Amino acid sequence: MKVIAMSALALVLASATAMAHPHVFLESRIELSMDDHSLNHVLVEWRFDAGFTAMVRLDFDADRDGRLDPTEVAAVEDGAFRNLRNYDYFTRVRLDGREVAIRDATDFRASLEDGALVYRFRLPVAARFSREAAVAQFDDTYYTAIALTPDAGVSGAPDAAVELRRDSRTAIRYAPADSGSATTYPDEVVVRR
């Protein structure tokens, strides 16, 4: 019976769970706009992989000139961005350890730069904190793999200490066998006063 149970377990572990796996890859650079007491907003810049870039080009670069004019940007926002409000724009903001609600993005822009699709937008926060602000970006559904760049910026708080750290409390398991390499953790930008 032990052998049977072990074989069944091996079978289960060997067969992957059917979670969504990444189909879109993006690099994210974020900048936190602060003042003495508050985090005012987060500026986000996403640079997409060649595949998603190509699909957006096919769908929205109507005149095929390799650029996105204002009309085309509005179409991109409507067709390939607006729904992300349901996903909190893949963003989690914690102030002094407390998670704050993500509001609708503003100032959306899209462009094609060096062959890559780039989104830029602003996430309003306007909430006070005393010690630490932490911003992470990840897709819970794992459709999109997001890499935060290490050069996060902070404006309005010249003395603040900024670091990129691994959030080891938020785990995602994405490979068939639950080995160490199959469990990963998102990075977050942390700003301390």
Add this chain to the structure above:
Amino acid sequence: MKRILILAFLLSAWLFSTDILAANPFTGSGAPAAESSGGAAVPEAQRGLFDRIGGLIAGAREGGVAATALAVLLAGAYGVLHALGPGHRKTLLAGYFAAQPASVATIVGAALAVALLHGASAAAVTYGAYYLLRGSVLASTAQAGRVLELISLLVALGLGAGILVRGLRRSAATHPGAACCHVHALGQTGDDGSAHRRTTSARSSLALVIAGGLVPCPGVVSMIAMTIAAGVPGLGLLVAAGVSSGTAIVVIAAAFAGRGARAAAERALVRRAGALALAARVFSIGGAGLMLAFALRGLAGFVVA
């Protein structure tokens, strides 16, 4: 029977503990199908390959045959890496071949067909959306993907349910006692000379291929979009074949994992007739239960969404 049902329940509970749908967050019209506490990490190798292939496709006209060959080769490597992650119906194939013994040729053929259909479906949807419908590639592929996923899950549900019911009936009809008095795993027959084993049929293999491969591979969709955007749409078929070949390697391995688990248990118990019979029933019913759980979990995701 009680132990079998407990095992099937545990497998199902484990499977239901994670979410399933791969809805496109950018183009959809709703929230995530299920909340989880997970974060995402970047499989750097996958992205690196993806962008490298994108560069080769963009320069395919100047790069000639060498660039094209390298793009196809890297697409195969991408297919392997991509399929190693979650999805691609590995659960379904492993469950199917754990439930029903099959020849090596059948396993390889079915798994290969699943991988090829997965890529062909993506090619059909992408080219169709762009050249025939003249519509949005993002929206069309997402919508078609949802419909085809629903169809494939329903087929998987029917297939798993059929195998499960047959297994339960056979178990009740031929093994009323606590232990079987004869050995008939590993293709042997019982004392009465009857062959009790359920093997795969052409019809059920076809259903497996549809259930496993009908959903278009988003990786292939992206690569074909790259080729269209670069003005070399024909190259899309080659990279799709490359990705499918890579996917096939992993999918075939998953199918053999199912078969191997059953065979290993049977070999270990070959001298213990009662345990061997129980093992055969556990794998027949448990494998079907795995398929059923997979399909139900996917359909539950549709209901939630």
